[in-house]
Amino acid sequence: MDTYGQFCPVALAAEVLTRRWTPLVIRELLCGSTRFNDLRRGVPRMSPSLLSTRLDELEVAGIVTRRVPEGSDHPEYRLTRAGEELRPIVEAMGVWGRRWTSGDLTDDELDPDLLMWDVRRRLDASKAPRGRTVVRFHFPDQPEARQSYWLVVEGHGEVDLCWHDPGHPVDLVVEAELATMTGIWVGDYRFDEVLERREVKLRGPSELRRSFPRWLGLSLFAAVARPA
């Protein structure tokens, strides 16, 4: 039984929205991911079978469409109008979560893959230097396989995330503990303050070091005011 048996529209919406992982899948779709494996990267702890199930459910609920574009054999998941109208709910959840959940990130919540996937998405390439810029993120406190990530920012707006050295010369190195970088990302710390305390280090041309914080981007909810 996954119904509430109530005519109240809040209950009807809740029947869709309160299933495990569903709000996060919708968040990913709202952020623009359309491919199965891209969605997976946004919810890495969700098993692929469950993601598949949820996408089916969302399709039945009229929130998502699945289609294979002509000339491709890779399905795309997109929000319908009904799905797009879930945005205010998910955003309000984010605002509330930022304001009212404990500010301390637990170790369990730290995940460099997820962080970098988010960074890639929010990075404002239009504010980055023209031409190609390669940024290497380095998390010295992480196991080797999770220490280095490369962002390849192309001047025309494309941003690629690499888990292995793509070979291009690195223009800027960003080094910080994962908790520090994540804290900056979610808005717990201000970049300039952390930089001053040397808890994050930038290595590269001074012009690039200066401009970087302006095109890095932060979590959508980083700027939400928290209660005193």
Added chain:
Amino acid sequence: MDTYGQFCPVALAAEVLTRRWTPLVIRELLCGSTRFNDLRRGVPRMSPSLLSTRLDELEVAGIVTRRVPEGSDHPEYRLTRAGEELRPIVEAMGVWGRRWTSGDLTDDELDPDLLMWDVRRRLDASKAPRGRTVVRFHFPDQPEARQSYWLVVEGHGEVDLCWHDPGHPVDLVVEAELATMTGIWVGDYRFDEVLERREVKLRGPSELRRSFPRWLGLSLFAAVARPA
């Protein structure tokens, strides 16, 4: 495991909000219910033990406080500021539910107790006649125990709902099938149109029959525009 292991605030909020029944309990609290048994009336299909569990969880999450007022021995549940700030989320859920879930009420969703409990809450006593007005709702298609409800509207704003004849003379009788009355309530039908089709019947002084639809009130989401 009831955590998502993500730093994203949407996930943090979802950990609280996506447990079964929780959004509806919060809806009840937002609507002003404070007593355990009043909350139960708003979520009649939820077992008391589960309601108790949810209230505990919400207290731990900082969303609800439980206290016994001085000079009383009846506990009251109230939303904290954090809880009150869930209102935009719950309201957005209601708006979405109204716009995008199927407009057909299933039999399963019809519940005269719940409907009348809602009606009682939303009735605008300030627009009702001065003095006491007694309205009897009658649902001829329901089993005997669920056919009649009495609303005792006191001019100063109090509204009482009775499951048995309170004895006062009845000023107005409202008769309709439950599905019809519920459809009016949620905004599927307009009162005047249904009245004209004689699918709802009012018996009482003409002045009262005329004014009644104005102080009856409707679901909070009845006026939400639905997509074409």
Added chain:
DNA sequence: CAGTATCCGATGCGATACTG
């Protein structure tokens, strides 16, 4: 009125492996 206690069954979901 305001809850607890107990029981038990369904199933949700995680983990892992596998496929075209």
Added chain:
DNA sequence: CAGTATCGCATCGGATACTG
């Protein structure tokens, strides 16, 4: 890349009864 298949446990929550 884009999913399925399978398995099995844990737990969620429904039902009912009971208490101070």
